Amino acid sequence: MSMNNRNVITTILSTFVSVGASVCVASDFTIENHGIATEVNGNEISLQFYTPSTVRVIKNSVGTKVEKQSLSVVSTPGNVKFNARQSGKYITVKSDSITVTIDTASGKISFLSPDGKKLLREGDNVSFTPVDDAGEASFKVRQDFCLDADEPIYGFGNLENGRLSQRGLKRTLMPGNIEDGIPVFVSVKGYGVYWDNYSPTTFVDDKDVSYFESEVGDCVDYYFMYGKNADGVIGEMRRLSGEVPMFPLWTYGFWQSRERYKSQDEIVEVVNKYRALGVPLDGIIQDWQYWGNNYLWNAMEFMNPEFNNAQKMVDDIHANNAKVIISIWSSFGPSTRPYKELDSKNMLFDFSTWPQSGIAEQWPPRMDYPSGVRVYDAYHPEARDIYWNHLKRLYDHDMDGWWMDSTEPDHLDFKAEDMDTKTYLGSFRKVRCAYPLLTVGGVYDHQRKESDRKRVFILTRSGFFGQQRYGCNVWTGDVASTWETLRNQIPALLNFTLTGNPNSNSDIGGFFAGAYNKSYGDNSAVKNPQFQELFVRWMQFGAFTPMMRSHGADIKREIYYFGNRGETVFDAVEDAIKLRYSLLPYIYSTSWDVSRHNSSFMRPLMMDFPKDRNGWDCGDQFMFGRNILVAPVVKANYTSEKIIDIDENTGWNRQENAGNDAVAEMDFMTPVNTDIYLPAGTSWWDFETNEIYKGGKKIVKPTTIKTLPLFVKAGSILPIGPDVQYATEKSWDDLEIRVYPGADGEFTLYEDEFDNYNYEKGSYSTIGFSWNDKTRTLTVADRQGEYQGMLSNRTFKVVVADKKSKIVNVSYNGSVTTVKL
Incomplete structure (x- = not known):
């Protein structure tokens, strides 16, 4: 990417370009596919537009070969039209949604809104400090930013510091048990920054400067996203890293769990008691040790004698109209079949993980009887295949979902040399933070290939940027009461x-x-x-x-x-x-x-x-x-x-x-x-x-x-469901529709088959409700779409919160209906 190898046309000072152009503008920058490139102070700088509102910034030392495949970002640069111009010492690049300027003297980049409002600018320091990464030459990389003094920023994962705005944060961001640090933030000014690096990354914000610094990286690589507001920024994040698949309706009911149900009779009895009491329940979770002792850790089989008829357990739970998900881990005991297969292919790590003792029944642990449990190399596609092939034994019991524990993964008795552990994608240090993304993604991808009859549902302890695309709900770990x-x-x-x-x-x-x-x-x-x-x-x-x-x-x-x-x-x-x-x-x-x-x-x-x-x-x-x-x-x-x-x-x-x-x-x-x-x-x-x-x-x-x-909120329209013992017990044929006056409002009621992926093929319906506050009129719009089992006719019980009118029953057959209240 050296300027000496570029075709430079020095007579053109500005140009209007679109994707596919290979025109160079002046001697300070080159127009490339999807953006521009330039060279300042010994660093190469590249801008790439992914959407009109999102630009990727890549910086590396001149002569450094950079070949990076993002693990979080799954989209590619888009067909974005932009205007590139040099004026004085500034290169200015404009799309319809953002303006980016590069100072050709310092290399500092600034981001502005279309009307010229300053959103964010880089600070003075961008650095590439040589490091030895498990025998490979690499860099510690840092980029500074300058935030407004009164500008709150948010994000960085589910940090347990009790703060909403994260100004003043000084934290190493990486997955853990009770919090997951993720290198992305959103500003109240309507922009966001994702720092695309998977090694342990420190974010520091003090009165002088804010910066990301990663332990390992061949380049500075980040995405600036301007959404005008937080919803817009999140939309840009998901366009980069993947949309959110729908969960089944039953996942939104109440779930009961415990550390742990010690027999299949015990877990079934809990469901029976809820049903006998008439307290709603949709799901129950079987935690660990259904496999037996710790040498059989995560065998993905029922070898505990207290679970001697696992299929009957699942069938009994289902017969009581409840769902069951089960604990699985990212590690295996030495007596398990997954361990032996993965070990034979050198796909297990050697650092210490949970549990450390092979004797589960004694506390404190007997450390003179080490468990031998090891974490698997989730970075390796074949290892993820092996993982699923063994998990399929549980899938074939008709399990409804997975409780993926220790997906950070647990790393006990930390030693610095542990980070030199070789993975399929380089050192563990280099890709440490992406472990939950890949291990959860492996299960999601394999189940989607297996069948579309039920939606993937994963409850997991750790998350990273882009993990929303994998049908997972992340919990905050073993937090204190x-x-x-x-x-x-x-x-x-x-x-x-x-x-x-x-x-x-x-x-x-x-x-x-x-x-x-x-x-x-x-x-x-x-x-x-x-x-x-x-x-x-x-x-x-x-x-x-x-x-x-x-x-x-x-x-x-x-x-x-x-x-x-x-x-x-x-x-x-x-x-x-x-x-x-x-x-x-x-x-x-x-x-x-x-x-x-x-x-x-x-x-x-x-x-x-x-x-x-x-x-x-x-x-x-x-x-x-x-x-x-x-x-x-x-x-x-x-x-x-x-x-x-x-x-x-x-x-x-x-x-x-x-x-x-x-x-x-x-x-x-x-x-x-x-x-x-x-x-x-x-x-x-x-x-x-x-x-x-x-x-x-x-x-x-x-x-x-x-x-x-x-x-x-005034102007809201809320659909209220029936009194049920589980989510799908009764159809929604007589929903109460509550209108909260004081402003105009609207709401869209969405319905489908409540499970499976037919909604992705268009099998769903929407019904729009709109409230005119001045005329006190509720309009129920024409139903859009259809699906198997859809209610053709129904009654809506409409009530206004101010109690100026009584409940009005509205018969609805899918055609527009208006009622004055």
């Missing part, structure tokens, strides 16, 4: 959303909860008001995450352990579950908006109200879909928050159990005032009371343990 951790989950999941990944959740109640037991293992915490209050609040928050899943160690969390119907805690938990089910038509329609229009489930206030500075750093409230404001109670109103510190290391060492004793019973129904901020620019309806408030101010709402503060 503390109020601080609960509060941290909200900004963590919101920032994860802003990496382009819309599907996430956390262990409801926190994973390590033993501190709330009087003594380890007696399950007393379910009667401990300190844990009861925390668990209820986490359940209420969990009802408004993309997956509602109760899970953890030390405590059995099934609803019937918390008491009986009619008792406060039981009822509060059941209320949260039933609220979730009532909103399934809204949630499923939102999932279509996510897949089709690049929307998001959990939305920080800055997404929908970017002009309201009061919402820029609001980390304890969020929009769920485009209509519902969720303000969960995330502080203890009735008990003490005092708890010892717990993390995934102390938790697994059982050091958390010196914590709190049970306290006296509490009156959880005593009202306590809760402060809530209502964003400016609209009015808000209290979902519980149907009172309306003007936005742009704080209000005080009395709450009890049963209260989850929810507010609906």
